[in-house]
Amino acid sequence: MKLGKIIGRVVSTQKVESFEGLKLVLVQPVNERMESVGDAIVAVDTLQADIGQAIYFEVSKEASRVIEREMNPCDAAIVGIVDDMNILKIK
Amino acid sequence: MRLGKVIGTVVSTVKAKGYEARKILVIQPVDPVGIFTGTSFLAFDAVQAGVGDVVLTIEEGNSARQVLQNDDVVTVKTVIAAIVDEIA
Numbered sequence: 001m002k003l004g005k006i007i008g009r010v011v012s013t014q015k016v017e018s019f020e021g022l023k024l025v026l027v028q029p030v031n032e033r034m035e036s037v038g039d040a041i042v043a044v045d046t047l048q049a050d051i052g053q054a055i056y057f058e059v060s061k062e063a064s065r066v067i068e069r070e071m072n073p074c075d076a077a078i079v080g081i082v083d084d085m086n087i088l089k090i091k
Numbered sequence: 092m093r094l095g096k097v098i099g100t101v102v103s104t105v106k107a108k109g110y111e112a113r114k115i116l117v118i119q120p121v122d123p124v125g126i127f128t129g130t131s132f133l134a135f136d137a138v139q140a141g142v143g144d145v146v147l148t149i150e151e152g153n154s155a156r157q158v159l160q161n162d163d164v165v166t167v168k169t170v171i172a173a174i175v176d177e178i179a
Contacts, residue, residue, distance in 0.1 A: 001115075001132060001133040001134060001135075001168065001169040002132050002133060003101075003117075003131075003132075003133060029130075031130050031131050032098060032099055032117050032119075032131045037130045038130075046107065047105050047106075047107065056101065056103070056115070056133050058166065058167070058168055058169070059168075060152070060168060061152060062152045062155075062165065062166050062167060062168040063166070065165045065166045066107045066108070066166050068108075077107070077166075078107070079106065079107040079110055079166060080101075080103045080105065080106040080107060080110055080115070081103060081104075081105040081106075082101055082102070082103055083102045083103050083104055084101075084102040085099055085100070085101050085102070085117065086099050086100050086102070086142075087098060087099035087117060088098045088099055088142050088143065
């Protein structure tokens with residue numbers, strides 16, 4: 001489970017049928033200092049996060065279960081929106 | 092399992108199903124002598140770990156459900172399974 005920042009939305013009309021109605025967002029993974037780490041990914045958002053918001057996402061089969069439908073092909077999903085973070089200043 | 096140090100906590104009210112009522116901690120991977128390696132990630136606390144503790148994390152859904160003793164946390168995958176007292 002990783003921290004990320006919503007940096008955009010992905011709009012697609014030609015896609016697998018079970019993607020119908022899913023909101024796809026562009027997520028930049030970040031570390032605890034909100035610094036970008038690695039490549040951006042696309043995740044399913046069922047929590048209506050806004051662009052610029054800090055979120056956390058999960059990957060693999062567990063992520064697909066955020067979509068409560070029979071057909072839910074997906075390997076990354078937003079699982080929470082960050083209100084605040086308290087980080088120890090020892091690093 | 093991975094060795095990590097708890098370096099912080101995440102406050103969050105809007106969450107996916109199965110993520111309620113659980114403390115989410117920020118984990119910094121460490122090597123056996125405590126040197127920070129790699130990028131921090133988040134994990135569910137199941138053993139009352141606190142900031143500063145060295146812990147063992149598991150990143151696998153089935154284990155997460157067993158550790159959290161709850162079958163409807165099907166969306167959870169990363170949990171803290173133990174607090175490390177010592178590495179000899």
